[in-house]
Amino acid sequence: MSLVINGNAVAGPSDPRVSLLDHLRETLHLTGTKKGCNQGACGACTVLVDGERILSCLALAVQYDGRRITTIEGLDAVGDLHPLQAAFIEYDALQCGYCTPGQICSAIGMVAEAQRGVPSHVSTDLAAGVTLTRAEIQERMSGNLCRCGAHNGIIDAIRATMAAEIMA
Amino acid sequence: MSIVDTAKQAAQGLVQGAMTKLVPLAPDSWIPGGRPDPLIDRKHGLIGTPLSRRDGAVKVKGEARFAAEFRHEGMVYAALAHAAIPRGRITEIDSAAAEAAPGVVLVMTHRNAPRMNKPGVFGSSPTAVGSADLSILQDDRVHWNGQPIACVLAETQEQADHAASLLHFSYAAEPSTTSLDEAKANGIEQGVFMGQPLLNRIGDAEAALAAAPHVVDRRYRTPRHNHNAIEPHAATILWVDGELVIHDASQMVTAQAQTIGAVFDLEPGQVTLTSPYVGGGFGCKGLWDHQIIGAAAAKLAGRPVRMTLSREGVYRVVGGRTLTEQRVAIGASADGAFDTIIHSGLSIMTPHNNMPEPFILGTRPAYACPNITLQVEVARMNMLANTFMRAPGEAVGTFALESAIDELAVDLGLDPVALRIRNEPDKDPTSGLPFSSRHIVDAWRSGAERFGWAARGAPGERRDGEWQVGMGCATGTYPYYRMPGAQARITLIREGKAVRAKIEVAAAEMGMGTATTTAIVGAERLALSMDRIEVGYGDASIPGAIMAGGSQQTAAIGAAIIAAHNALVAELLKLAGNDSPLAGLSADDVGSEDGGLAKLDDPDRRESYASILARAQRDSITVTEAASPPLEQLHWSMHSHSAIFCEVRVNAVTGETRVSRILGSFDCGRILNPKTARSQFRGGIIMGLGLALMEETQFDERNGRVMNPSLAEYHIPVHLDVPEIDVIWTDNPDPHTPMGAHGIGEIGITGVAAAVANAIYNATGKRIRDLPITLDKLL
Numbered sequence: 024m025s026l027v028i029n030g031n032a033v034a035g036p037s038d039p040r041v042s043l044l045d046h047l048r049e050t051l052h053l054t055g056t057k058k059g060c061n062q063g064a065c066g067a068c069t070v071l072v073d074g075e076r077i078l079s080c081l082a083l084a085v086q087y088d089g090r091r092i093t094t095i096e097g098l099d100a101v102g103d104l105h106p107l108q109a110a111f112i113e114y115d116a117l118q119c120g121y122c123t124p125g126q127i128c129s130a131i132g133m134v135a136e137a138q139r140g141v142p143s144h145v146s147t148d149l150a151a152g153v154t155l156t157r158a159e160i161q162e163r164m165s166g167n168l169c170r171c172g173a174h175n176g177i178i179d180a181i182r183a184t185m186a187a188e189i190m191a
Numbered sequence: 192m193s194i195v196d197t198a199k200q201a202a203q204g205l206v207q208g209a210m211t212k213l214v215p216l217a218p219d220s221w222i223p224g225g226r227p228d229p230l231i232d233r234k235h236g237l238i239g240t241p242l243s244r245r246d247g248a249v250k251v252k253g254e255a256r257f258a259a260e261f262r263h264e265g266m267v268y269a270a271l272a273h274a275a276i277p278r279g280r281i282t283e284i285d286s287a288a289a290e291a292a293p294g295v296v297l298v299m300t301h302r303n304a305p306r307m308n309k310p311g312v313f314g315s316s317p318t319a320v321g322s323a324d325l326s327i328l329q330d331d332r333v334h335w336n337g338q339p340i341a342c343v344l345a346e347t348q349e350q351a352d353h354a355a356s357l358l359h360f361s362y363a364a365e366p367s368t369t370s371l372d373e374a375k376a377n378g379i380e381q382g383v384f385m386g387q388p389l390l391n392r393i394g395d396a397e398a399a400l401a402a403a404p405h406v407v408d409r410r411y412r413t414p415r416h417n418h419n420a421i422e423p424h425a426a427t428i429l430w431v432d433g434e435l436v437i438h439d440a441s442q443m444v445t446a447q448a449q450t451i452g453a454v455f456d457l458e459p460g461q462v463t464l465t466s467p468y469v470g471g472g473f474g475c476k477g478l479w480d481h482q483i484i485g486a487a488a489a490k491l492a493g494r495p496v497r498m499t500l501s502r503e504g505v506y507r508v509v510g511g512r513t514l515t516e517q518r519v520a521i522g523a524s525a526d527g528a529f530d531t532i533i534h535s536g537l538s539i540m541t542p543h544n545n546m547p548e549p550f551i552l553g554t555r556p557a558y559a560c561p562n563i564t565l566q567v568e569v570a571r572m573n574m575l576a577n578t579f580m581r582a583p584g585e586a587v588g589t590f591a592l593e594s595a596i597d598e599l600a601v602d603l604g605l606d607p608v609a610l611r612i613r614n615e616p617d618k619d620p621t622s623g624l625p626f627s628s629r630h631i632v633d634a635w636r637s638g639a640e641r642f643g644w645a646a647r648g649a650p651g652e653r654r655d656g657e658w659q660v661g662m663g664c665a666t667g668t669y670p671y672y673r674m675p676g677a678q679a680r681i682t683l684i685r686e687g688k689a690v691r692a693k694i695e696v697a698a699a700e701m702g703m704g705t706a707t708t709t710a711i712v713g714a715e716r717l718a719l720s721m722d723r724i725e726v727g728y729g730d731a732s733i734p735g736a737i738m739a740g741g742s743q744q745t746a747a748i749g750a751a752i753i754a755a756h757n758a759l760v761a762e763l764l765k766l767a768g769n770d771s772p773l774a775g776l777s778a779d780d781v782g783s784e785d786g787g788l789a790k791l792d793d794p795d796r797r798e799s800y801a802s803i804l805a806r807a808q809r810d811s812i813t814v815t816e817a818a819s820p821p822l823e824q825l826h827w828s829m830h831s832h833s834a835i836f837c838e839v840r841v842n843a844v845t846g847e848t849r850v851s852r853i854l855g856s857f858d859c860g861r862i863l864n865p866k867t868a869r870s871q872f873r874g875g876i877i878m879g880l881g882l883a884l885m886e887e888t889q890f891d892e893r894n895g896r897v898m899n900p901s902l903a904e905y906h907i908p909v910h911l912d913v914p915e916i917d918v919i920w921t922d923n924p925d926p927h928t929p930m931g932a933h934g935i936g937e938i939g940i941t942g943v944a945a946a947v948a949n950a951i952y953n954a955t956g957k958r959i960r961d962l963p964i965t966l967d968k969l970l
Contacts (some may be wrong), residue, residue: 122421
């Protein structure tokens with residue numbers, strides 16, 4: 024089997040117990056994806072699979088044969104940084120930086136979900152398409168915990184950068 | 192013994208009665224900060240300019256390497272097994288299946304662990320930072336439910352985790368104390384914090400209470416908390432030729448290296464401890480059992496070890512904030528003047544540590560009052576050692592005090608802001624010392640104006656559909672601390688006609704923005720641009736010891752840079768010699784200006800650093816100097832302050848509380864970097880929202896086990912819980928601190944729980960005195 028990680032085909036693990044997160048971090052040495060709880064509660068391990076956000080700690084690497092996986096190391100950069108990465112610096116959307124890669128990958132996946140019209144708990148009209156109000160972004164990013172308290176900056180950075188056409 | 196030597200001892204926690212009497216009486220000019228730092232008057236420099244954090248790019252790219260992300264050839268992975276009883280002995284260990292499991296390299300228990308000294312418990316010496324006065328994996332004793340009792344090393348984490356699950360232990364349980372009632376029945380002691388009893392008595396507070404025309408006398412409770420930094424504790428550990436190398440996550444690199452070194456009989460130079468990035472700390476990123484077990488296992492196996500605690504492991508191995516039961520009684524006259532304040536109560540610690548949650552600290556300087564009794568007592572329980580967590584004392588103490596003041600305001604029919612201003616002291620009411628800088632009334636007035644406090648209604652008056660709406664406020668407070676031991680090493684490196692500088696401090700960067708503010712302060716002090724300043728930190732090989740604790744790091748670094756800069760100026764003048772325009776001048780005559788030295792009152796007499804170094808045929812110059820002893824804390828009463836305003840919406844049907852608005856109005860000296868400072872304030876406030884509404888480490892009183900050891904079951908604020916947080920500050924420099932600044936890492940959390948509770952009262956008419964204010968308490 025092989026996985027396509029940031030455009031490169033790489034071998035899967037020999038041990039089927041290995042999570043996608045541990046495969047990234049310990050075998051491939053892509054440590055930008057973080058382990059915060061290893062049980063799907065904190066979002067620090069969020070990566071994109073074929074453009075959708077998943078929690079890589081709850082995913083077995085062997086399940087992702089042939090899938091395209093994008094980690095923080097593989098985002099499309101404009102120059103050195105993806106625009107959202109630049110906005111995270113500009114809006115001080117981080118302190119310790121440990122939840123940060125997960126927040127950024129999650130936000131990119133979240134905007135794609137909104138563009139597909141997927142409603143959230145705070146959506147008032149399930150059929151009307153999604154307008155990413157501040158509350159919508161907050162709700163949709165609530166699976167990514169931050170303990171330093173960079174929440175305001177994170178939402179500001181997302182609003183300033185991502186998918187302006189579906190922002191309120 | 193000179194006054195300075197005496198003072199150094201005093202500052203190192205051995206505060207003698209004579210010293211505490213002497214320093215307050217000394218002339219200001221003898222005291223550090225007696226003459227204002229010249230940087231306070233420099234209004235157009237980098238200080239106060241919002242700058243992005245220096246480590247932003249490596250963090251957003253995922254390139255910042257944390258403790259569990261270092262690799263070494265032949266490295267193995269560790270997994271821990273934890274005791275399942277609160278107290279007793281291990282009678283049998285069945286490790287055969289674990290040892291036979293695939294990939295296992297070592298199963299280490301007390302039976303085969305190397306002999307190690309007991310780590311020095313915090314406070315037992317200036318550098319000891321052990322979490323408890325207990326040896327680690329040296330005998331069959333169990334001291335708490337969850338104590339690590341075995342370590343498995345294997346080729347992969349999966350193999351280590353599986354093998355650890357195959358270990359079986361038999362125990363002989365012994366009597367234990369795991370309930371609060373039992374702990375109290377066993378006996379209550381006076382709490383002692385940093386060598387000082389947590390006790391103040393001024394006048395006769397109880398008699399005054401009995402005589403007071405208006406009285407509130409209430410009990411408040413706060414539960415255990417865990418820090419829950421998103422990075423779990425981890426260390427990558429190896430031995431190289433008998434010396435120990437630890438890539439750690441640490442708030443106190445130097446002291447931690449020294450304490451671990453003593454466990455293994457190593458000299459200070461034989462432990463290399465680095466901690467370039469720390470994924471959140473809040474008090475928890477210190478020395479716990481896992482680093483010592485990891486180092487022992489690495490020694491026994493002869494292999495480098497990756498020791499990462501699971502999230503559950505963090506709850507079992509790393510202590511949190513302990514519970515408190517507090518009484519606040521205030522007696523006042525009809526005009527609101529306080530006659531008496533009693534703030535007393537109990538916190539819980541273990542038989543093996545000394546950390547009473549010092550919830551009276553914020554009350555000491557708070558309000559003018561002729562009769563004051565403040566006391567923290569402790570009882571002991573068999574549990575994991577509790578520890579410092581963000582604003583230890585003030586975070587939960589302000590909940591009780593500032594709730595009680597709100598209750599008194601209701602009783603008196605006075606506005607709670609006016610009531611606080613009514614009782615503003617002109618000097619510290621418990622120490623009698625003058626305040627170094629206190630502009631809390633300004634903070635209250637500007638905050639009330641900006642928040643729209645005047646629109647607050649009577650309790651239960653405002654309603655929006657099924658939502659009850661209310662406003663509350665509270666004072667926050669945290670001391671200015673500066674601990675002894677800080678040093679700075681400054682190196683100027685000549686590059687053609689310019690220089691660059693390296694400033695090294697043994698400090699920790701957990702996201703506070705320390706690396707950035709150190710560069711700002713260094714650039715201003717040296718009169719170089721920011722891009723010519725490199726900052727080194729997070730490495731125990733750097734001289735001096737600086738702890739990221741007590742919100743003191745900025746002041747400690749600032750004072751060390753002042754000292755090192757003075758030494759640098761003196762050294763450069765020596766190098767400049769007789770051919771320099773500066774010839775004949777003494778260090779007091781010159782200062783740094785525009786990339787060089789200049790005579791203070793005649794700036795045309797100047798020479799650049801590069802020119803001085805070039806003429807002396809030097810490529811670089813390095814100076815290392817220690818900060819002045821922090822006597823200012825004994826000479827003035829030094830505190831930061833805040834006024835917190837909060838608006839909540841409480842659902843009348845479900846009891847759910849949503850915080851719709853919150854404002855922090857801060858008086859914290861001069862703000863060095865508004866961008867990172869705002870983040871610090873907001874971060875503290877958000878942790879305060881958790882404290883108010885959802886956070887609790889649930890402790891099973893039957894067996895002493897933490898019942899919610901996960902981020903799924905211990906609730907912290909998430910994005911949807913966090914409104915846009917408004918932050919303003921007075922920006923008044925404290926004339927007696929380096930740069931006029933105060934540390935700001937902890938003040939943010941203080942006052943928040945009371946502001947929320949008071950807003951909930953205003954919304955619903957219900958007074959909740961038991962945190963967290965979950966919806967069941969409002970139904």
